Each structure stands twice: as C-alpha cells, then as structure tokens.
Amino acid sequence: MSQTFDVIIVGAGSMGMSAGYYLARRGVRTLMIDAFDPPHEEGSHHGDTRLIRHAYSGGAAYVALALEADRSWRDLEEESGQRLLVRSGVLNMADRTQGRFQQRIQDAQGAGVRVERLDADEINRRWPGIRLPHSYEAMYEPDAGYLHSERCIAAYRKLALAEGAMLLPYTRVQHIEADGGAVRVLTRVGDFAADRLILTAGAWFPSLQPFVTLPIRAVRKTVGWFQSEPGLFDTGAFPGFTLAADNGGYYGFPSIAGGGVKIGRHDGGLPWRPGETPVPFGHCREDESDLRRTLEAFMPQAAGRLVSSAVCKYELTPDEHFIIDKHPAHENVIVAGGFSGHGFKFSSAVGKALAELALGKRPSVDLGLFALSRFDTTAIGGENL
Incomplete structure (x- = not known):
C-alpha cells in the first residue's frame, strides 16, 4: 500500500487531531497516523476533563494563545453540536x-x-x-472552566473525517525519510508520502528517533x-x-x-x-x-x-514550555511537543497554527516562545536515516 498526501500527521491526539481537522476543512489531502485509536488512554488526553484558564503564567503570549483557543473551542462546539466547554470558573x-x-x-x-x-x-x-x-x-x-477532553478529540475526529481526512489507527511508524522534497513515512501497512509532515507524537516522541530527538521526558x-x-x-x-x-x-x-x-x-x-x-x-x-x-x-x-x-x-521539556517549530534539518517537517501538564487547553489553537505552518502561512498566534532555538538544535535534528 503506497499513497501520496499533501500533509501527513504522525500522532492524532489532541494537537494532531485538531491540526487534521483544520487542514481537511481547507481541502488539504491529509493523513493522520496513530499507534492507537483516538481518543484513547495511551496518551495525555483521557480522564474526562482538562482545565482551561486564560490568566496564564508565562507572559502575554500564553494569554493570547488561551483566548484564541477558547474561541476555537466555541467554534468546535457550534460545528459539532456538542457541549465541550463548561465555564465553572x-x-x-x-x-x-x-x-x-x-x-x-x-x-x-x-x-x-x-x-x-x-x-x-x-x-x-x-x-x-x-x-x-x-x-x-x-x-x-x-470565565474559565474545563473541557471534556475525550469529547473534544472525538468531535475533531468526526469533523476531520467528514471533511475528507484519512485516519490510520493502530499503526506504528517504523521509519521516516526526508530528502529535501517529499517525506516518506513507513508503516507495517504501507509507505506514505507527502509534501509536508507534522509530528505530534506526545510522550511517544522517543519512538521517532533518530529522525528527531527532542529534549522531552x-x-x-x-x-x-x-x-x-x-x-x-x-x-x-x-x-x-x-x-x-x-x-x-x-x-x-x-x-x-x-x-x-x-x-x-x-x-x-x-x-x-x-x-x-x-x-x-x-x-x-x-x-x-x-x-x-x-x-x-x-x-x-x-x-x-x-x-x-x-x-x-x-511529556515535559526542560523549561516546561512547548515546542512548536520546523525540524532544524527539514523545512517541510513541523514538530510540536512538550505539551503535557498544561497543553490540552491550547490544542484547538495549536492545531490551527500547525495547519497554517504546514500551508506556508504565518500563524495567527505568536509562537516565538516555543522555538527550538532555545535548545541545542545540533542534538535535535536527525539525518535522512
């Protein structure tokens, strides 16, 4: 089985499923690959609920991102017809x-x-x-409250598939290749090629080494x-x-x-x-x-x-801020990780930003705080292995 897409997303949890929806609704041929069947209990999005707050530590960039995420969650509620956000304070x-x-x-x-x-x-x-x-x-x-996390993932999944995205559940990535042009993702069910690749593997990022090695524990x-x-x-x-x-x-x-x-x-x-x-x-x-x-x-x-x-x-970075950036060795590969502990609330906005990055557009939110350059990128980028 060999197929070609515009964008492949590895990891269809909160960030990946959101990105898949925003890409598919723009008519982008999108494949999402996940080692399990989202929503599931092998990542960081299960357990019924996640807080959503707006008065955030970390500076104005987080506040702006939280407000954008809130707007996007409301849009998802309207689109899906489900109550996803409860303003409990x-x-x-x-x-x-x-x-x-x-x-x-x-x-x-x-x-x-x-x-x-x-x-x-x-x-x-x-x-x-x-x-x-x-x-x-x-x-x-x-005005803060909580999100029904698994309902959110399920809503994004349903809408993404309705817009034409494809999802491969229970599919582990065995190998990734990038040569400056297309990327190839090898799995047990076939090889898949795309112009661009988004990696949102959560706590499973170490399984993607040596293609990418992020400072995430x-x-x-x-x-x-x-x-x-x-x-x-x-x-x-x-x-x-x-x-x-x-x-x-x-x-x-x-x-x-x-x-x-x-x-x-x-x-x-x-x-x-x-x-x-x-x-x-x-x-x-x-x-x-x-x-x-x-x-x-x-x-x-x-x-x-x-x-x-x-x-x-x-899944934590050393400074507990997120990573949202291009792969240091491959311009057409976007990496997004280190979200756990406080990331789920932002996934609606992050997914939209990832879709914008994949389409070569300037993200509508400031991602400067999450750049890979704050770490030693010589230890992060893999070769075409």
Whole structure:
C-alpha cells in the first residue's frame, strides 16, 4: 500500500487531531497516523476533563494563545453540536508570600480577561467546602472552566473525517525519510508520502528517533476521583482549581454528575518510556496518599472514599514550555511537543497554527516562545536515516 498526501500527521491526539481537522476543512489531502485509536488512554488526553484558564503564567503570549483557543473551542462546539466547554470558573490558590499572581493579573487584565484577587476569608465564604489558611490568597477567573477532553478529540475526529481526512489507527511508524522534497513515512501497512509532515507524537516522541530527538521526558502521572459532600462540590456550585501547597502543586475539578472531586498532582511523577506499561494506580503509596492528604488539608469534605482513578502521561521539556517549530534539518517537517501538564487547553489553537505552518502561512498566534532555538538544535535534528 503506497499513497501520496499533501500533509501527513504522525500522532492524532489532541494537537494532531485538531491540526487534521483544520487542514481537511481547507481541502488539504491529509493523513493522520496513530499507534492507537483516538481518543484513547495511551496518551495525555483521557480522564474526562482538562482545565482551561486564560490568566496564564508565562507572559502575554500564553494569554493570547488561551483566548484564541477558547474561541476555537466555541467554534468546535457550534460545528459539532456538542457541549465541550463548561465555564465553572477556576480558582487558583497559593500562599501569598510566593507572589504568584501579580504578573498574571497584569497580563490578563491587559488582554481583557476578568480576574478577581481574593483573600482566604472571602474564598472560604464563597466556597464553604474550602478551608484555606489565612496566609493563602487566590486569583479567580469566572470565565474559565474545563473541557471534556475525550469529547473534544472525538468531535475533531468526526469533523476531520467528514471533511475528507484519512485516519490510520493502530499503526506504528517504523521509519521516516526526508530528502529535501517529499517525506516518506513507513508503516507495517504501507509507505506514505507527502509534501509536508507534522509530528505530534506526545510522550511517544522517543519512538521517532533518530529522525528527531527532542529534549522531552515522559513521566507517569495519576489522578483520583474522591467521594465528596453533595451540594458543596458539584458542578455549578464549585469551580475548577489549582493549588500550590507545601507538598506540591495540584489541580482539580468539581464533582460532575456525582462522580466525585477529581484531583491530580502536577509536579513529580515516575519516568516512562514508549513501550513500557505504566504501573497501575496504587502501585506507589503516594498515588492516593498525596491526593488524599491535600484534600484533607484544604477540602476535607471532598476526601471521601476513592471512587475511581486513572494513570496518564506527561511529556515535559526542560523549561516546561512547548515546542512548536520546523525540524532544524527539514523545512517541510513541523514538530510540536512538550505539551503535557498544561497543553490540552491550547490544542484547538495549536492545531490551527500547525495547519497554517504546514500551508506556508504565518500563524495567527505568536509562537516565538516555543522555538527550538532555545535548545541545542545540533542534538535535535536527525539525518535522512
């Protein structure tokens, strides 16, 4: 089996599926290849929900990207006829001595994002389920919320295929060749050629070596859903949240349809490599204990029995900023990775930007912060191997 396309996308998760949709709707002959069948549980997009925030750390470029992503998610909702984004509000909490919010508030207000700075007394009054020490404060974003992540992937998939894109699920890439003109992607079901190639392989980027070697490390992450007091933590009464605590950074969601408060830890995690089976939730004592201890300290009425759990993967760059750029050795190859931990919310905007890059257009969002040049590119580019 040998076919030719305009663009091939390797990795059809959040970024890849979004890019496939935006290319296909422009009439671009697009092939998406994935080692599994998206949406699936082998990447970073499962687990029901992802936060979407606009008052972002990292500067104005992130704020602009978040706002563009929000607009694109609304467009996807209209196009798909599904509710994908829930504006629950997001409460970002931290000890005031850390000074986490001042610059974020300035950047957000400069972009017209609504934010409130709240002290512990006000937080505890508004959300009786929270018990925040007086040394803490928060930045509240009333227009933020969460995305139904797997629904988002499924919506992009359905629309991309309807626009003529092709998807090869359960297909591992065995080899990639680029000679300055066309690129060739070799798989067990055939070889495929295209003028341009987008690599969005997530935590699986190491499997594409030596064609590309990115400074990305993958780690195993866990989340848990805990039985919570009805009414206090339900959707509509309780926001999404982030929490910078003494024992680490955490994020979470209200109880959706009685499923329990979802909470995960942002920092830490065990190393993971493609091909390894991540150890199940509960293998490490801290899988549950870290989450439970944090709930008991700050939201004790949400620290009931563990209702369910999940294991996923982060893919992190050294500075935890994304990589979105051309391959240093091949102008017609675009690489996009290092998104985990905070990338899903941006995938609607990133997919659109990747489509624009593949078509030789200037992206509608500023991608300068995500350039490969901030790393040693001599160790990144592969040869025509």
